[in-house]
Amino acid sequence: MSNRMCFEGLDRSLRDILSIDDPTLTDLPFGGLVVVLGGDLRQILPVIEGGTRPQVVAATITNSPLWDSVTVLELNENMRLAVPGASVQLQREISLFSDWVLDLGEGKLPPATCGNEVVPNLVDIPDDLLIHTEGDHITTIISAVYPDFASNFQDFSYLRQRAVLSPTNDLAEQINSRVLDMLPCEGREYLSSDSKSSPAGTINEKDLFYPPEVLNAIEIPNFPAHRLFLKEGAPIMLLRNLSQSTGLCNGTRLIILELADRVLKAVIITGSHIGDVVYIPRIELTTKKKTKWPFILLRR
Incomplete structure (x- = not known):
């Protein structure tokens, strides 16, 4: 998420400081120090308030001269989806979900269709990942994420394993208010x-x-x-x-x-x-x- 200018400023500072004792370090990125960068540009880019798409792309580290000195190390196993002791069927479902998430991030999924028209910016979400309801959507998702909440709201391990994500603050306020109403106290x-x-x-x-x-x-x-x-x-x-x-x-x-x-x-x-x-x-x-x-x- 950091602007490339931050890395370039750090690079110049380290070169100036470390080259005092060894002038040859002035020509090495970050003064010869090994710098580890973590992140995935497929997930989130630098935030430029009010910026256009070209401005956001220009702020990424990949457009910095320092990127020529970067060695990319890839992580191939999704540790967040690892479930020790899971059944063969569950491991297979987790593997399929992991592959679907990677294809989504890399833009390999086919575009969705709306009527007879193809919408390139949309994708179809598998039916097994959706919660179907014709009633109150907020109540339905809370019930799905927090089943039997009245009997488990004091169980820390139960609460630690669950969370509801929302795309907007207004929706988060509605969900929070509904969950608080379920707690039997003032x-x-x-x-x-x-x-x-x-x-x-x-x-x-x-x-x-x-x-x-x-x-x-x-x-x-x-x-x-x-x-x-x-x-x-x-x-x-x-x-x-x-x-x-x-x-x-x-x-x-x-x-x-x-x-x-x-x-x-x-x-x-x-x-x-x-x-x-x-x-x-x-x-x-x-x-x-x-x-x-x-x-x-x-x-x-």
């Missing part, structure tokens, strides 16, 4: 304290146009909402790097143990710190400078 609502970042000692006339109610209603991608509703026993995911040494990283999954006024008491259920009890405080977040709003939002 919840608690947390509201943020929002303000605008202004130079100290100045009074801006724009403050009159942006009262707290307006700031609270602002929703920005990759930014928390004003209202957060939680229940004890609810599974949550951390979306910020708070403390890597204690396992509080982006993507860490936890279970709420206690809801206090200013902190959340939770237990980690994924990663290398499974079972550790941690406390998550209120933190201050700021929006980026390049937004449609003429100010920087501070949300605590």
